[in-house]
Amino acid sequence: MTSYAHLLPTTYKSTIASWLAEDAPSFDYGGYVVGESPKTATLYCKSPGVLAGVPFFIEVFTQLSCSVTFHYPEGASLDPGPTGKLAVATISGPARCILLGERVALNTLARCSGIATASASLVALARGAGYTGIIAGTRKTTPGFRIVEKYGMLVGGADQHRYDLSTMVMLKDNHVWSTGSITAAVAAAKRVAGFAVKVEVECQSEQEADEAIAAGADVVMLDNFSAEGLKVASANIKTRWAERGRSVLLECSGGLTPENVSEFVCADIDIISTSSIHQVCSPPQRKVAGLIETEHETCRFFA
Numbered sequence: 001m002t003s004y005a006h007l008l009p010t011t012y013k014s015t016i017a018s019w020l021a022e023d024a025p026s027f028d029y030g031g032y033v034v035g036e037s038p039k040t041a042t043l044y045c046k047s048p049g050v051l052a053g054v055p056f057f058i059e060v061f062t063q064l065s066c067s068v069t070f071h072y073p074e075g076a077s078l079d080p081g082p083t084g085k086l087a088v089a090t091i092s093g094p095a096r097c098i099l100l101g102e103r104v105a106l107n108t109l110a111r112c113s114g115i116a117t118a119s120a121s122l123v124a125l126a127r128g129a130g131y132t133g134i135i136a137g138t139r140k141t142t143p144g145f146r147i148v149e150k151y152g153m154l155v156g157g158a159d160q161h162r163y164d165l166s167t168m169v170m171l172k173d174n175h176v177w178s179t180g181s182i183t184a185a186v187a188a189a190k191r192v193a194g195f196a197v198k199v200e201v202e203c204q205s206e207q208e209a210d211e212a213i214a215a216g217a218d219v220v221m222l223d224n225f226s227a228e229g230l231k232v233a234s235a236n237i238k239t240r241w242a243e244r245g246r247s248v249l250l251e252c253s254g255g256l257t258p259e260n261v262s263e264f265v266c267a268d269i270d271i272i273s274t275s276s277i278h279q280v281c282s283p284p285q286r287k288v289a290g291l292i293e294t295e296h297e298t299c300r301f302f303a
Contacts, residue, residue, distance in 0.1 A: 003074070004074065004075075004151060004154055004155055005054070005055040005074075007151075007154075008055060008147070008151075009147075012055075012056070012059070012147055013059055013063075015144075015147065016056065016059050016060055016063065016104075017063060019060075019104050019108075020060065020063065020064070020100070020101065020104055023100075023103065023104055024100060028096065028100060030096070030099055030100075031096030031097075031099065031100055032096075034095040034096050034099060035094075035095060035096060036094040036095070036096060037094070037095050038092070038093070038094060038095075039092070039093070039094070039095045039098055040090060040091070040092045041090070041091040041092075041098050041102070042087050042089070042090055042091075043057075043087070043088045043089040043090070043091065043106075043109075044080070044085040044086060044087055044088060045078040045079075045080050045085065045086040045088050046080055046084060046085050047080065048077070048078065048079045048080070048117075049077075049078055049113050049114070049116075049117040050075060050076070050077055050078070050113060050116040050117045050119075050120050050155065050156055051072055051073075051074055051075065051076050051077075051078055051088065051113055051116070052074060052075065052109075052112040052113045052115070052116035052117075052151065052152045052155035052156065053074075053108055053109040053110075053111070053112025053113055053116075053148060053151065053152065053155075054070055054074040054109075055074075056105075056108045056109065056112065056148060056151075057089070057105045057108060057109045058070075060101045060104050060105040060108070061091055061093065061097070061098075061101050061105060063101075064093065064097035064098075064100055064101045065093055065094065065097055066091055066092060066093025066094070066097050066098060066101065067091070067092050067093060068089055068090070068091050068092075069089060069090045070088065070089045071087060071088055071089060071090070072088055074155060075116070075155050077120075108148055111145070111148060111149070111152070112148050112149070112151060112152040112155070113152070114152070115137075115149055115152030115153060115156060115277060115278045116152040116153070116155040116156035117156065118156065118258075118276070118277040118278070119135070119137065119152065119153050119155075119156025119157055119158035119277045119278075120156040120157050120158075121258060122135055122158065122258055122261060122274070122276070122277050123135045123156070123157045123158055125258055125261055125262060126261055126262070126265060126272065128262075129261070129262035129265040130265060131265040131272070133269060133270045133271060133272065134159045134270065134271045134272070135157075135158045135159060135272050135273075135274075136153075136158060136159035136160065136161040136251075136271055136272070136273040136274075137149075137150070137153040137158050137159070137160055137161055137273070137274065137275065137277050137278050138161055138253070138273055138274065138275045138278075139161065139162060139163075139164070140275040140278070140279055141278060146163070146164075149278045150163060152278070153277060153278065156277070158277060159271075161273055167197075168197060168198045168199075168200060168219075169189045169193050169197060169198070169199045169200065170200045170201075170202065170221075171185045171186065171189060171199065171200065171201045171202065171217075172202045173202060173204070176201075181211075182201055182203075182208060182211045182212050182215060183211060183214070183215045185201070186199055186201060186212060186215035186216055186217055187215065187216075190216055198218040198219055199216070199217050199218050199219070200217065200218065200219035200220070200221055200251070201215075201217045201219075201220055201221065202221045202223045203220055203221060203222060203223065204223060204224070205233075206233050206236055206237060209222065209233070209237050209250075210237070210240070210241075213237075213241055213246065213248050217248065218248070218249065219248070219249040219250075219251055219271070220237070220248055220249070220250055220251065221250075221251040221252070221253055221273075222234060222250060222251070222252050222253075222269075223252075223253055223254050224253075224254035224255060225252060225254070227260070227263040227264050230252050230264055230266065230269065231266045231268070234250050234252070234266060234268035234269050235266075235268050237250065237268075238250065238268045249270045249271060250268060250269050250270050250271070251269070251270065251271035251272070251273055252264055252269050252271070252272055252273070253272075253273040253274065256272060256273075256274040256276060257274070257276045258276065261274075
């Protein structure tokens, strides 16, 4: 069965090793205390959300000689119901190894699940408002943690937009200012990007959008427009260039949130991009990983 885990590069394993090294850079005093006695721990969900980040969670414990069994598939919508907790996975291994990996594993799973939950929620809101285009997360991710956050977007049903600076050329106002004009900036980008890499231009007006399209931009971002201004501008641009036999992808971005996304929905916008799905996750959305229980004690963990 196809899984999002198949997308992950082999380097993610060394990234996880560095996270474990960061958390225990020298002596593991707590590990000395508990020793190697075999234990079984249970991962609980404590609030509704989308389960995401399973391969990262498993790899943390695999590197520590523990075994993990998940009881629900990644992408499942989990709800603990009236009991307040739902058993999601079982971890078995030496006590010191379970305790050594628990915080790294929980932090990663909770953050990834929170982003997946926020992504699924925003997509549902946009679809409910009649939007049929793409909902995408931005590159405003946490340094060193991008792979987890972009992965969460995908599991939650959102597009990950460009992964990094090498994935797509996005010419912002500072690129245009430094180059002298949108036309010059697009021409320079096209010279080196070739046919395989799209070029997008951030525009503040219809006039800038027209210049970008004329210069050969593949995507035009209408940035920080009001909801009504966006609808007028996007309709004008699409109509004007359709009459010239030219189509272009239009993206809107800037200030979009779950509270106002429905206001920006219109047929002429192909992509709605936002950082709200990975920069603003409310605490309930991030408590997907809730409890670790051993045979003798229960510890509560919150993201």
